[in-house]
Amino acid sequence: xxxxxxxxxxxxxxxxxxxxxxxxxxxxxxxxxxxxxxxxxxxxxxxxxxxxxxxxxxxxxxxxxxxxxxxxxxxxxxxxxxxxxxxxxxxxxxxxxxxxxxxxxxxxxxxxxxxxxxxxxxxxxxxxxxxxxxxxxxxxxxxxxxxxxxxxxxxxxxxxxxxxxxxxxxxxxxxxxxxxxxx
Amino acid sequence: xxxxxxxxxxxxxxxxxxxxxxxxxxxxxxxxxxxxxxxxxxxxxxxxxxxxxxxxxxxxxxxxxxxxxxxxxxxxxxxxxxxxxxxxxxxxxxxxxxxxxxxxxxxxxxxxxxxxxxxxxxxxxxxxxxxxxxxxxxxxxxxxxxxxxxxxxxxxxxxxxxxxxxxxxxxxxxxxxxxxxxxxxxxxxxxxxxxxxxxxxxxxxxxxxxxxxxxxxxxxxxxxxxxxxxxxxxxxxxxxxxxxxxxxxxxxxxxxxxxxxxx
Numbered sequence: 202x203x204x205x206x207x208x209x210x211x212x213x214x215x216x217x218x219x220x221x222x223x224x225x226x227x228x229x230x231x232x233x234x235x236x237x238x239x240x241x242x243x244x245x246x247x248x249x250x251x252x253x254x255x256x257x258x259x260x261x262x263x264x265x266x267x268x269x270x271x272x273x274x275x276x277x278x279x280x281x282x283x284x285x286x287x288x289x290x291x292x293x294x295x296x297x298x299x300x301x302x303x304x305x306x307x308x309x310x311x312x313x314x315x316x317x318x319x320x321x322x323x324x325x326x327x328x329x330x331x332x333x334x335x336x337x338x339x340x341x342x343x344x345x346x347x348x349x350x351x352x353x354x355x356x357x358x359x360x361x362x363x364x365x366x367x368x369x370x371x372x373x374x375x376x377x378x379x380x381x382x383x384x
Numbered sequence: 385x386x387x388x389x390x391x392x393x394x395x396x397x398x399x400x401x402x403x404x405x406x407x408x409x410x411x412x413x414x415x416x417x418x419x420x421x422x423x424x425x426x427x428x429x430x431x432x433x434x435x436x437x438x439x440x441x442x443x444x445x446x447x448x449x450x451x452x453x454x455x456x457x458x459x460x461x462x463x464x465x466x467x468x469x470x471x472x473x474x475x476x477x478x479x480x481x482x483x484x485x486x487x488x489x490x491x492x493x494x495x496x497x498x499x500x501x502x503x504x505x506x507x508x509x510x511x512x513x514x515x516x517x518x519x520x521x522x523x524x525x526x527x528x529x530x531x532x533x534x535x536x537x538x539x540x541x542x543x544x545x546x547x548x549x550x551x552x553x554x555x556x557x558x559x560x561x562x563x564x565x566x567x568x569x570x571x572x573x574x575x576x577x578x579x580x581x582x583x584x585x586x587x588x589x590x591x592x593x594x595x596x597x598x599x600x601x602x603x604x605x606x607x608x609x610x611x612x613x614x615x616x617x618x619x620x621x622x623x624x625x626x627x628x629x630x631x632x633x634x635x636x637x638x639x640x641x642x643x644x645x646x647x
Contacts, residue, residue, distance in 0.1 A: 230457050234450060242445040244437040256449045263453050267460065278427070282434030289437050293401065311424070312431025314438070322441075329439045347397070348436050353404035354397050373396040376432035383435070 216275035223270045230267055237281055238263070241288040248292035248349050258291050277309040281316040293351035313383040325383075332382045336375055343368060344375045391415045391422060399429040526611060533558045533567045542624055544643035553606070555643045557584070557624045564614030566597055566624075573602035576628060583629040584612065585637050589620035597624065599633040 221229035238259055245258035262284060266273065273283055286308060314329075315321045333341055343361070346352045358365045391412050397403045398412050416422050533539060536558075544555040555570040568584055576582065581601050585594040598612030626643035627634075 225461060227454065227457055231450075231454060234453060238449070239444050240438060240441060242449070243440040243443050246443055247440040252446075256445060256452075259445050259449055260453055260456070264456055267457050278431075281438075282431055285434040285437035286430050289433065290401070308430065309427045310430040310434055311427035312434055314431070314435060316438075322438075325435075326438050326441045329435050333436075333439055344436065347400045347402045348433065349440075351401075353402050355404050357402070369393060369397060372400075372402075373393070376396055376429060376436075379435045380428060380432050 214275075215273075215280045218280075219270045219273055219275060222267065230263070233266070233280070234263055237284050240281055240285050244285055244288045245292045248289065248296060248351070254295060255292075258288060258295060261291055262288050272308075274309065278311055279316060281322070282310045282312045282314065283308065286310050289348065296351045313380075328382055329379065332379050336378060340371045340375050343371050347372055388415070388419065388422070391419070392425060395422060395425055396429050399426055399433060529565065530567060530611060533560060533565070536560075540621070542645050544624065544626060544645055553643065555584075555626055559586075559621050559624070561620055562617050564617035564619060566610075566612045566614070568598070568600065568608070568610040568612070570600070570602065570608040571606055573606040573608060575602060575606070579631050580628050581631050581633065582608070582626050582642070583633050583637070584610070585625045585627065586614065586619065586621050587623040587625065589622045591622075594625065594637050595619070596633055596635060599629065599631075 218229055218233065222233070241262050242255055242259050245255035246252065249255055249258070265287075266284075273280060290308075314325045316325060333344075336344075339361070343357060343363075346357045346360070347354075352360070354365060354368060357363070358368045361368070363371075394403060394408060394412055398409060403409045403412070416426065539558050539560055542557050542559075544557070552572040553570070553574065554572060555568065557569075558567040559565075566584065566586070570582075573582065581599040583599045584597040586597040587594055595614065597614065598610050600608045600610040602608045623645045625637070625641045625645075627637040627639070627641055629638055
């Protein structure tokens with residue numbers, strides 16, 4: 202039985218949701234999947250460029266949440282950003298052919314973005330894309346190489362011809378520009 | 385060691401696992417353990433990463449992905465202990481039975497206290513065992529090094545004898561210049577007053593001042609063994625010498641030299 206949106210609207214508290222998953226509530230797990238699998242799949246697909254590999258990452262991320270829900274600490278962040286970062290890191294592991302770890306590490310994620318419901322999420326995504334579009338193209342490219350392509354600092358410097366220090370500074374300032382939009 | 389600002393500069397790359405200098409990454413991890421500001425910034429940088437991830441939103445996973453997950457989830461049920469409420473209707477229970485929950489609670493409390501005490505005892509035992517293990521490991525490492533030094537024919541050996549007439553006291557040294565480790569073995573040493581010790585001195589090949597290389601005292605039979613590590617490796621030794629110094633050692637040798645290289 203799936204949990205309807207109306208039923209779940211009273212259970213937005215993610216801590217309660219995680220508590221239900223801990224207790225073995227498959228409906229709560231299904232709700233989390235329905236709500237956030239799009240985010241996880243999209244980032245995995247962007248990194249890996251393969252639908253089957255992206256589906257494997259989706260499977261891995263949500264199964265780990267099922268097996269180890271206490272890895273998510275509702276007091277230290279929201280579920281959507283946390284899953285997004287986990288999905289990206291898992292995808293980079295696959296890209297680099299690194300073995301996946303058995304457990305999801307403690308990974309506090311702090312952001313001011315509002316993803317309370319799908320309307321807020323759509324607005325946030327439009328805003329993020331707007332900020333990225335305003336970044337100089339070469340700075341955006343540096344962010345993409347580090348974040349979506351899993352390239353290291355030196356690899357990026359080697360590919361772009363930019364000094365190491367410049368790569369480091371521009372990646373950092375690019376991330377900070379995103380953050381400022383949601384302060 | 386870098387300062388806080390330099391670590392903060394590298395945090396964005398660290399968050400994205402884009403630091404390919406493992407040394408810097410290891411130092412940064414150490415710094416994070418003690419720096420609240422950097423830990424907080426790392427959490428915010430992960431938040432920024434989440435925003436980047438959200439920029440990809442659009443494609444949805446196929447329905448089969450959901451079915452696959454829920455099959456797996458169903459195949460891994462939780463072992464939860466659900467508390468069921470029971471309502472007993474009808475027959476009244478004997479009065480003594482109403483005390484049963486209280487008695488059970490008291491017994492559980494007593495058992496809990498006993499378990500806590502047992503737990504504390506086990507922790508203490510475990511800590512003691514860990515200390516013993518550490519000491520044994522240090523002893524084993526020392527023994528291995530002694531054996532290696534004794535069996536390495538390439539290491540320079542010197543036998544020091546008394547500068548006085550009696551030839552019986554003997555001090556032998558084996559020196560490993562690369563690591564700066566000196567193994568000293570002595571026998572027939574004259575006993576010293578309580579407030580005195582023997583001190584070994586390394587005479588550098590460069591001609592510099594004698595360098596303190598450890599203090600030692602003879603046992604009842606006049607024997608002594610010491611493994612000393614110089615502060616730095618790579619010092620070439622011209623010779624070694626032994627003097628008598630106040631307990632705790634000296635920074636410069638007190639004449640006369642008691643033992644010097646034979647010949």
